[in-house]
Amino acid sequence: MSEKSSHDVLLVEDDPGDAGLVRIAIRRSRHTCRLHHVKDGDEAMAFLRRNGGHHEAPRPDLVLLDLNLPGRSGHEVLEEIRSDLGLRTIPVVILSTSGAERDIKKAYSLGASSYVSKPMDVEAFTAAIHSIEDFWFGTAQLPA
Amino acid sequence: MACSVLTGALAGLLSALLGAVLLRSIVDPAILVMLFVGSCGMGAASGAALARVMERRMAATLHGRITAAMREVEQRTQNQLNKTERVAQLGSATHDLSTGCLSWSAEFHAILGMVPGQCQPSEALFLDAIHSADRERVADALHLAASQGLRIEEDFRVIRPDGQVRSLHGWAEGELAADGSLLRFDATIQDITERKRLEDELDSLIRELWRSNEELEEFAYVASHDLRQPLRVVGSYVVLLEEELQGNIQDDAADYMAFVRDGVRRMDCLITDLLTYSRVGRTTADLPVSLEGAILASLGDLQIEIEESAARIVLPDRLPMVMGDESELERLFLNLVGNAIKYRHAQQPPEIVIGCEDAGEEWLITVSDNGIGIPDRHADRVFGIFQRLHARDEYEGTGVGLAICKKIVERHGGYIRVEPDRAAGTTIALTWPKMRTTSDDG
Known part of the structure; x- marks a missing residue:
């Protein structure tokens, strides 16, 4: 079990509505999380590498990554994280509207930790975020 | 001497006859008569001389005729060949x-x-x-x-x-x-200019078909992702708004909220059904499928509806194996049995009978119910996409279900229709080609 009292979660999501739903879900969870929100892949990589205005950024315990991003896609961001020796151990959970087989396959083949389709209604959405938190911050062992 | 005359004449005659036999119609019979009469009527010496002259003349004639005949044959062959070549x-x-x-x-x-x-x-x-x-x-x-x-x-x-x-x-x-x-x-x-032109035309048609198929797939993808995203946001925030306003909401406002929620839910059903429709036929290879397995799987998915409506469903004792896509077959029966349950009389539990008959080259499969029925004048309409026969508050639905059934059945080489002139209820009949196999349908 992780001993950290608080976890850092990086949310890569361009849709403010969806980002809001994640924020509400995390606020209502039993885990203490700090949510860091970036809106595209470039900003996500800058945050992870502590570049361009993100010098103080913590190393996230978990990345929640949307696939449909402006500019480079979530798949490309995932690929870049997995090919970076310093970042590759960070769990990356894909959070996408798409339930398309090809998106799911591609994400796992690129090294996604898991793939979660955004549920349609808000209760199921909140439950999905809570189960992600429960697993990664409760059940799973995270790299130090 | 008469002997030698005769010999000469005979020799000439023989050679002429031989030639005639060999060349048949080419040798003029008059020459033979002349030769014979001449040979017989002359003295030995003059007879022999005449025979030689006649032989030479005959040889020359023969040669000329053979040459002419050969030329004619050659010409005819050449003409025939030219004609054949021209046609081909x-x-x-x-x-x-x-x-x-x-x-x-x-x-x-x-x-x-x-x-x-x-x-x-x-x-x-x-x-x-x-x-x-x-x-x-x-x-x-x-x-x-x-x-x-x-x-x-x-x-x-x-x-x-x-x-x-x-x-x-x-x-x-x-x-x-x-x-x-x-x-x-x-x-x-x-x-092969013409053939080539047709081949090129065919190639470009095939390319066009591929392109439009890819476009359709792209559309399905975009629909699944981009259309549902904002819809989810709308639906979610309406729920959150209701939570925020709990107790402070007026009657009208509550109704409006309900309309928004319902609209979002229906829109989502439409998109999902449209996606299902567009994805029929995406599989690359059909396999032998147990019809019974497919029907039982669909009944499993309908368990809640079956229990709630107290539906009674009768299956044939024996169902064949068919060639097809398993998930599409399951979807087919899910929609047909689902409709039979949904469009029931209010005070009457659904009685649904699934039948399967041998109809020669194909299986005739029927799903009959005791529900509200489909008027004959709407029998074709119900298979159209987004076609509905009832107000939304009477019977819920997107009007895509039977269109999906039709697409599935037709893709597998069968047809589907509403059986006409039913006294009560609905019977949907469909055909499904038999599996090409020498063994029993097992």
């Missing part, structure tokens, strides 16, 4: 190295846009006629055929003297002597 649009060329004779048939000339007698056939002339982009390749192939005694085939273009470009298919074959030297060279060319 196939021209031939021959180069006999032993005689040095190189000849092109009339059709060979015609295909190249040339006129026999107005050009001197040669390999150089032929190569000149070929499109410059294809010339070297054809020359190499001809060389290979001639030097190795091989049979080769090439497609190439020629430019006729009038500038018309034609597509040809050519064959060539060299015949070598024991020492490896070229004895004879044969070539044929066929005008």
Whole structure:
């Protein structure tokens, strides 16, 4: 079990509505999380590498990554994280509207930790975020 | 002496007869009569001389006639060949190295846009006629055929003297002597311009079909992702808004919220159903599927509806294996049995009978119910996409279910219809091709 009292979660999501739903879900969870929100892949990589205005950024315990991003896609961001020796151990959970087989396959083949389709209604959405938190911050062992 | 006269006459007669037998109709019978009468009526010496003269004359006549006959046969054969070549649009060329004779048939000339007698056939002339982009390749192939005694085939273009470009298919074959030297060279060319045009047309149609299929898949993808995203946001925030306003919300506002929520839910159903519809036929290979397995799986998915409505469902004792996509078959029965449950009379539990009959080349599958029925005048309409027969508050639905069924059945080579003139309830009948197998349907 992780001993950290608080976890850092990086949310890569361009849709403010969806980002809001994640924020509400995390606020209502039993885990203490700090949510860091970036809106595209470039900003996500800058945050992870502590570049361009993100010098103080913590190393996230978990990345929640949307696939449909402006500019480079979530798949490309995932690929870049997995090919970076310093970042590759960070769990990356894909959070996408798409339930398309090809998106799911591609994400796992690129090294996604898991793939979660955004549920349609808000209760199921909140439950999905809570189960992600429960697993990664409760059940799973995270790299130090 | 009479003996020798007779001998001479007989010899002449015999040779003439032999010739006649050999050449049949070619030898004029009058010559034989003349020869015989002459031989018999003359003295020995003059008879013998006459016989010799007659023999010479006969030989000359025979030779002339044979030559004429052969020429005629040759001409007729040539005409026949020319006609055949013209019909087949196939021209031939021959180069006999032993005689040095190189000849092109009339059709060979015609295909190249040339006129026999107005050009001197040669390999150089032929190569000149070929499109410059294809010339070297054809020359190499001809060389290979001639030097190795091989049979080769090439497609190439020629430019006729009038500038018309034609597509040809050519064959060539060299015949070598024991020492490896070229004895004879044969070539044929066929005008395939029209065929080529049709093939190109077909190719471009196939490409177009692929493109539109890919576009459709892209559309399905975009629909699944981009259309549902904002919808989810709307739906979610309406719920959150209701939570925030708990207790402070007016009656009208609560109704409005309910409409928004319902609209979002229906829109989501429409998108999901449309996606299902567009994805029918996406699988690449159909496999043997147990019809019973597919039906039972669909009934499993409908368990809640079956229990809530207290539906009774009757299956045949024995169901065949069919060729198809398992998930599509499950979807088919899910929609058909689902409809039978949904469109029931208010105070009457659904009775649903699934039947399967041997109809020769295919299976006739029926799903009958005791529900509200489909009026005959709407029998075709119900299979159209987004077609509904009832107000939304009576019977919920997107109007895509039977359209999906139709697409699934037709994709597998069957047809689906509403059985007409039903006293009560609905019977949907569909055919499904039998599996091509020698064994029992097991």
